[in-house]
Amino acid sequence: LKLNRRHTRNQSQVQARLEALKNAYRKNTETVDEFPAPASSNSLFKSDVPDYESVDDLVTAGNRNFENLDNIDFAGFRNNRKLGQKTLTTVKEELNAFHADRTTDGYREDLSRVLNARYLQGHGVKVESHLDSGEMRTLRKYIQKETSTNNVADSVRAINSSLKSGVEEVGTLTLNAEEFLFTERGVSAQVFEQKFAHRPLNELEKVRDFSDSWSTSQGAKFLNQVQGENFNENRNSMAREMLAANGYQGVDALELDTVLSLLRDVDGEGPRTNASVRNTVNQAVAQGETDYFVLSNQANRQILKDIGVTEQRLSKLDVSHGQLRKAYPQEAPRAARATRTRVLRDLLRVLPEAERDQALEQLDSSGANLIDAEKKLQKHFGSRISALTNGQVEFEKMGAMQRANFTASLHKLPGEVREQAFSGNESHARNQLEKTIEERFGIEVFRDAGKAPNGSGKDNPFIKDWPVQGLVDLFNAMDGMANNGQLPNDLKGNSTICYVEGSGPSPSMTVGPQPISSDPVGPWNQPGAWAHESGTSGYFGMCDSSSGHDLVYLCDDALKGSNADSAESVTIGESTIIHEFGHAIQLGGTPGAPKSVRDAEQQVLMAEWSSLSDWRESDDLLADGRIGSFEYYYDPTVQVSKREQVATSYGASDPCEDFAEYTPFFFKAPDVAMELSLEKFLYYNDLVGEHYSADQVSQIAGKMGHSADDLQRTRSTLSKKIADSPRNAGLRSA
Ligand SMILES: [Zn+2]
DSSP states (O other): EEEEEEEHHHHHHHHHHHHHHHHHHOOOBBBOOOOOOOSOOOSSSSSSSSOSSHHHHHHHHHHHOOOOOGBBHHHHHHHHHHHHHHHHHHHHHHHHHTTTTTTHHHHHHHHHHHHHHHHHHHHTTOOOTTTHHHHHHHHHHHHHHHSSSHHHHHHHHHHHHHHHHHHHHHHHHHEEEEHHHHHHHTTOOHIIIIIISOOOOOHHHHHHHHHHHHHHOOOOHHHHTTOOHHHHHHHHHHHHHHHHTOOOOGGGGOHHHHHHHHHHHHHHHHHHHHHHHHHHHHHHHTTTTHHHHHHHHHHHHHHHHTTOHHHHHHHHHOOOHHHHHHTTTTTTTHHHHHHHHHHHHHHHSSSOHHHHHHHHHHHHTTTTOOHHHHHHHHHHHHHHHHTTTTOOSOOOTHHHHHHHHHHHHHSSOOOOHHHHHTOHHHHHHHHHHHHHHHHHHOEEOOOOOTOOSSSSSSBOEEEEEEOOOHHHHHHHHHHHOOTTTTTTTOOTEEEEEEEEEOOOOGGGGGOOOOSSOOOSSOOOOOOOTTTTTOOEEEEEEEEOOTTTEEEEETTHHHHHHTTTTSOOOOOOOHHHHHHHHHEEEEEEETSSSOHHHHHHHHHHHHHHHHHHTTETTTOBBBBBBBETHHHHHHHSTSSESSSSGGSSGGGOOOOHHHHHHHHHHHHHHHHHHHHHHHHHHHHHHHHTOOSSSSHHHHHHHTTTTOOHHHHHHHHHHHHHHHHHHEEEEEEEES
């Protein structure tokens, strides 16, 4: 999966993360669609309503004996309006035995008590009869506030074990649950006691959310050293520690808003652009600069210089504060300047060098400045698309960023492929590209609009026929992953890829999350963040390998986004497809093998990868995608020690996202991949059957300053780690 965090203008990073966490799912879930009635004890008088001795009896009768808490589809339960109505009707009938009069306060109390009990039971809580209606409500509200299945399951587990050990007081039950959530993230009992136990619950929830959102998979590192007595102080100390951990210096001189804005920028960049931003900001801060917009502007100018835009060219584009104020009366000139620089950087960075040179010449000859550069480039890219497609493909509705993406991908298409594709009209181009991709790479390009691609024959309104731009990205992605025309591993003959527009979250997960009333993190207007249009999906791509056949989805957002966290000159569409095929390489096991075998294979591959950057589950075993019988995903209790080896912030959300985010760099920017980790590079290269030859590896290693000895040494530590990883993941005994 890869989501587009810029999708909704008003969506804060925290909300985007929570959204992602909410959509994370535990597999093999069962939807709770009824509470089985206990057998009636009275067989002489048959009745639809079972007999209860008391209301207490009625309350606890709903404790359904779920075999495994993690199999319960909590969100499905929350969404199930029908079940809600049915439960209400049943409970009213059952209460008849105890309340002849439905107008009394006693009746209303009992009704509320049983309904809250049913909600809790639907989440796996084994309620006990000593809980009165107010206590049930408090517990229900606590569980309801958690919007990720991981948090719900963990807090329910803690509540059940507290109830079992005799805890009755509801405040203790919720505090124990909260303590468990902190402990699972690596906070020691002592630290919890000292820093958190005495504080209001909602404060602790905010601290935990902040840590999950901003240092995903590093909770232990930042929660344990948190300073301060309230959320604001905690956030202040954590944000500074987090930014410093990313190599930023002089952080104390900056205001909190600036610290948070820089942290948010770290989240959106790849390894090389992050390094540029960091170095530029560090130098500027050392010279006394503290304004976020000035820092952002300088950082993006540096990225433009990194891709070959000279200082001379940049100064030709420069405009005065007055010009900016006139063009953007709503914005402060320094904010507008930062935005325009960011937009220019996005439009130029995605281009291959030759196209970038042409674009720059165009800016020169048309006398462009920072304000009108986007408009002029949009027109220029239109003429490039027209030239590269023999005028056969429509582009008029595309914004500047989408045109830049399309220009970049078309330019990379091999000459003969381009000629064949664009020798007729647009429909010919689609057919020809589909045929070329299928014949050359042996994957299925699914074009049956409105139909699910999994062979079920079901309708799926989000599936559309491929646009030409998507097919061009697809060709480039496959071409980049192939070696002598061969795709790695089992991708050939075992993959279907389709195109999606406006895909909603999976229906059972569309629970209304509790919106954060006052966003504890803000401010959110990253310069340029909303300058480019977004697709309607909210996702860039998805991959489902659970059947053993890889189903990959490319979403419309990926045709329109900027390539900030991808390698230079690689479109977000192309890198998304490679990301999703990365999942296909790691997950799903041998096609056609029994599910249990494929699951075991998948766990071993995940454990091997986890051993490299040291991804661990909360019990310290290597992360292999499973705790007990369920598969976790985006679980903040699964943490990484060597965060600096993870390619992007999104990669730090889960070990399998780490793998998928590393994949485009491995295939398209091997020096960046090796810079992140020599071990990971060598492991990946082995896994995909030596995409790079021994000579090529030595060459890249030489360029990155690794000697032949380094390579040798790394290979031997690598093979030991790999050999030990199944045992260290608890997969087999020593
Ligand atoms: Zn992914």
